[in-house]
Amino acid sequence: MSEPMLRLEGVRTDIAQYHILHGVDLDVPQGQVTMLLGRNGAGKTTTLRTVMGLWKPRAGRIMLAGRNIAGQDPAAIAQAGVALVPENMGIFANLTVEENMILAAVSGPIDPARLDWLFTVFPPLKTFWKNPAGNLSGGQKQMLATARAMVEERRLYLIDEPSKGLAPAIVSTLARALRDLKAKGATILMVEQNFKLARALGDQAAVMDDGRIVWAGPMATLAGDAGLQERLMGLSMEGHA
Amino acid sequence: MTAAPDHTPILQRPSIRVRMEPWLPVLLVPVLVLLGFVSIANPSSWLTLTVSGLAMGMMIFVIASGMTLVFGLMDVINFGHGAFISFGAFVGVSVLIALSALTGAPSLMLNLLALLAAVIAAMAVTGAIGWGFERVIVRPVYGAHLKQILVTMGGLIVAEQMIHVIWGPKEIFIARPEMLKGSITLFGATLEKYRLVAVGFGALVFIAMRLVLRRTKIGLIVRAGVENREMVQALGYRIRRVFVGVFIAGSALAGLGGIMWALYQELITAHMGNEIMILVFIVVIIGGLGSVEGAFIGALLVGLLQNYVAYLEPKAALISNIGLMVAILMWRPQGMSPVIKV
Numbered sequence: 372m373s374e375p376m377l378r379l380e381g382v383r384t385d386i387a388q389y390h391i392l393h394g395v396d397l398d399v400p401q402g403q404v405t406m407l408l409g410r411n412g413a414g415k416t417t418t419l420r421t422v423m424g425l426w427k428p429r430a431g432r433i434m435l436a437g438r439n440i441a442g443q444d445p446a447a448i449a450q451a452g453v454a455l456v457p458e459n460m461g462i463f464a465n466l467t468v469e470e471n472m473i474l475a476a477v478s479g480p481i482d483p484a485r486l487d488w489l490f491t492v493f494p495p496l497k498t499f500w501k502n503p504a505g506n507l508s509g510g511q512k513q514m515l516a517t518a519r520a521m522v523e524e525r526r527l528y529l530i531d532e533p534s535k536g537l538a539p540a541i542v543s544t545l546a547r548a549l550r551d552l553k554a555k556g557a558t559i560l561m562v563e564q565n566f567k568l569a570r571a572l573g574d575q576a577a578v579m580d581d582g583r584i585v586w587a588g589p590m591a592t593l594a595g596d597a598g599l600q601e602r603l604m605g606l607s608m609e610g611h612a
Numbered sequence: 613m614t615a616a617p618d619h620t621p622i623l624q625r626p627s628i629r630v631r632m633e634p635w636l637p638v639l640l641v642p643v644l645v646l647l648g649f650v651s652i653a654n655p656s657s658w659l660t661l662t663v664s665g666l667a668m669g670m671m672i673f674v675i676a677s678g679m680t681l682v683f684g685l686m687d688v689i690n691f692g693h694g695a696f697i698s699f700g701a702f703v704g705v706s707v708l709i710a711l712s713a714l715t716g717a718p719s720l721m722l723n724l725l726a727l728l729a730a731v732i733a734a735m736a737v738t739g740a741i742g743w744g745f746e747r748v749i750v751r752p753v754y755g756a757h758l759k760q761i762l763v764t765m766g767g768l769i770v771a772e773q774m775i776h777v778i779w780g781p782k783e784i785f786i787a788r789p790e791m792l793k794g795s796i797t798l799f800g801a802t803l804e805k806y807r808l809v810a811v812g813f814g815a816l817v818f819i820a821m822r823l824v825l826r827r828t829k830i831g832l833i834v835r836a837g838v839e840n841r842e843m844v845q846a847l848g849y850r851i852r853r854v855f856v857g858v859f860i861a862g863s864a865l866a867g868l869g870g871i872m873w874a875l876y877q878e879l880i881t882a883h884m885g886n887e888i889m890i891l892v893f894i895v896v897i898i899g900g901l902g903s904v905e906g907a908f909i910g911a912l913l914v915g916l917l918q919n920y921v922a923y924l925e926p927k928a929a930l931i932s933n934i935g936l937m938v939a940i941l942m943w944r945p946q947g948m949s950p951v952i953k954v
């Protein structure tokens with residue numbers, strides 16, 4: 372396998388005086404979807420935010436396509452090709468859907484073909500194009516947050532729990548969009564609590580607990596081993612799958 | 613999970629009520645004008661006061677617009693904003709005095725040319741001072757409100773003393789350019805020409821700002837940054853640079869407001885900026901911190917109320933504006949056009 376798109380080596384992050392990440396080692400292979408799993412408070416969001424530069428790691432290396440981006444500011448990391456769909460979505464409520472998208476297209480006007488694709492996968496964006504994003508429903512906001520990250524091709528997409536609090540119909544819309552993105556060869560690191568979705572989209576899986584990666588391997592291995600799931604996440608997904 | 617069921621998401625438009633709500637505050641301006649008409653009961657005085665109130669409101673808006681953006685974008689309370697008003701006034705007035713050959717000529721063209729030179733000089737100097745002010749005074753105290761208040765107040769005192777050193781401790785009288793002196797009569801009301809010009813000019817500044825904020829990418833970045841700085845950075849924009857730019861622009865606008873105010877009063881003092889700042893703070897607060905539209909409406913309300921009440925009950929003018937602030941905050945604690953923050 373070629374060099375991973377993203378490699379974390381011994382990443383430690385503190386928030387205020389708390390040690391949150393205790394040395395995270397993680398590979399995100401190019402062109403694949405890596406699912407970051409783990410119980411609440413395990414440090415998944417902190418890991419994504421550290422990669423994005425929103426938290427500065429105290430130690431460790433974060434290699435993006437072979438270059439260490441640890442400690443750079445978020446704007447520089449974004450320009451290096453990383454897009455984030457944050458846990459709280461981070462949409463600009465006072466701006467229209469259109470303005471949100473224009474801002475996300477950092478390198479120039481939005482490519483019309485790309486926009487057409489986004490309208491196909493997220494129809495409400497077209498419907499509410501000129502409306503303030505703050506008026507969107509929760510699911511529509513999540514679509515906008517995801518579309519914003521997808522508006523230009525990026526080296527790495529960081530997506531934090533897109534299915535959180537959404538109705539099944541919206542989750543399947545999102546799943547389809549992400550599958551489309553993956554089909555375009557995108558590299559994705561995604562946090563997902565919904566194991567059904569994680570398993571449907573993920574090629575690789577990494578399980579976190581207490582600020583460390585405690586297991587990493589192919590998603591198929593994890594999905595096929597109920598005992599492993601239970602041991603790692605305290606979950607038995609078989610009944611739900 | 614296999615083939616997802618093909619549910620189309622529900623496409624429901626927000627109700628009219630939700631969509632109209634942001635526009636409610638705009639209605640306050642005609643309501644106040646109407647109230648003024650009823651309580652003043654003298655149409656020509658009312659018209660004079662309305663124009664004068666609008667002129668004052670426009671000037672306050674020009675000053676407040678930069679302040680509200682600085683606060684919204686970087687959460688910086690700048691008590692030194694008044695210094696830029698005073699500096700703008702002194703620099704602009706110096707230019708006008710130096711160009712008295714142009715201002716004294718009975719030619720609108722030459723008068724406007726002199727005014728333009730004064731405005732450019734005032735804005736350039738206050739913009740430059742703003743740049744230094746941000747670097748030296750504001751930058752070390754990001755995120756610390758109490759320090760910001762103390763340090764920017766210190767900056768204000770230093771600036772006022774510098775004006776005393778450069779221009780002397782006395783107030784300076786300034787005559788308006790020849791063609792802007794006097795007044796016109798409309799429906800029996802006496803309307804000072806300069807006030808009409810100030811209203812038009814202030815409206816132009818508002819329209820220009822709106823265009824920049826709505827139609828340009830940098831404007832979008834500023835509006836988005838007021839809401840969620842972190843996300844703007846995560847999209848790849850260096851918010852610090854944007855902020856320095858906004859600080860400079862805000863300082864230059866305060867300088868512009870200063871020269872406008874100087875010609876309104878025909879008199880300038882080192883502490884004039886600080887005196888206006890009371891009204892500016894009221895406007896920024898009732899408008900909603902970070903909202904240029906809110907500041908615009910708030911400034912018109914404050915200017916009009918100030919003039920109407922000064923006519924009806926002179927002693928109550930400032931109190932009335934504080935009353936307005938209390939009333940609006942009781943209605944909308946975040947100000948009239950709150951910027952949703954994350």
Ligand SMILES: Nc1ncnc2c1ncn2[C@@H]1O[C@H](COP(=O)(O)OP(=O)(O)OP(=O)(O)O)[C@@H](O)[C@H]1O
Nearest residue numbers: 386387389391409410411412413414415416417418
């Ligand atoms: N801003 C913060 N200040 C202090 N502690 C924080 C902050 N953000 C996160 N933490 C702590 O860091 C730990 C990891 O949080 P994180 O948000 O990364 O978990 P997570 O795995 O994303 O959880 P969830 O599944 O609930 O989203 C938690 O113990 C949390 O309390």
Ligand SMILES: [Mg+2]
Nearest residue numbers: 415416417458
């Ligand atoms: Mg999380």
